[in-house]
Amino acid sequence: MSESTFVPSFVNRRSFIELDGRARAQSLLDEGTGKELVGPFDRIESPWLPMQDVAPQADDGCIVMKGRIAGNPAVVISLEGAFQGGSIGEVSGAKMTAALDLATRDSSAGIPTAAVLLLETGGVRLQEANLGLAAMAEVIASILSLRQHAPVITVVAGTVGCFGGMSLAAGVSSYVVMTREARLGLNGPEVIEQESGIEEFDASDRALIWAIHGGEQRVGMGLADALVEDSIEEIESAVRRYVLAGRPAQHRSEQVQLYRERIAAIDTSKQIDPSALREQWSVCESKGGAG
């Protein structure tokens, strides 16, 4: 007689979050198609960090890989959350912008090339200040150009999450994929607490943070499109689905009127509660074209 042992599913699940930035990018591209552009041995690293006594990284925390997803040309741009919080500096920003622009060039030449952004980032790298801010504007402009030709798919897997200027990049993407562990927001919890006080936002209250910034809430509110488990297979299949779907008829960020009305309808005379807001916003189904 064989003894049956209960093995929880997460034991056999291949975690995406546990992969570093480069392995994440590789895991999403079709087997054997990935080729890294401006890799670590090209040593295009930040000139600004050593001046401020911070050790740089040879790829500046931004990994660009060209290849195919579900047989279609695609570029994956992955931010390494463990290096300087995945922050965007002059070099990492330029790598992102150039990769997006090359995808736009190929797309307008008749080879639609989707972009997948793996965002684990706190936004602008403070040590590179204005250059990081400028990079953010360029990245967003490049996403807006590319999304007219091919889908731009953002994946926020965690655990850093996606904050600051890069949350705007997520906002203008064609599709956003999140895990339950991931967080997405303009200002991070610590920033809100620092600026508005602990009464406004207690950055040590994890339940509160995830109720507002977490993947479940973001997808529930229609600000992200797919909620997936932390598994390579699930994230890969969501990304493939959106690559094959192509660009949406209307992007979420184009639905200005809808969001104006939604914000106007919020009763600010009492404290807004995340679950009530989710309910209210999920009534009229808006999608980034998730279809």
Added chain:
Amino acid sequence: MEKIEFAYPAAKRRVTKRAHVGVVGSGDMEILLEPSTTEGAHVSITTSVNGFRDTWKSIFDRFFSRFDGAASIQINDAGATPGSVLLRLEQALEVIEQ
């Protein structure tokens, strides 16, 4: 931040592959290992933690007592402990010897 360099001229075995392992995250480091362009092996470290030159020297003396490849090793370090450094070096060797 401190820059540290070591040379191991006795390490002469030809290295043909290159390896990139690790991340410059807190308590970790990255290694870029590739064939040396000069005679022997050469180590170049950029570390955010100052004052540990002797510790780095001991680690690499031990490493090159077992490894004789003419490699150029560049390290960007964000405070890896000696144990982590040796594990990352082993990992890099595993990549080039695959």
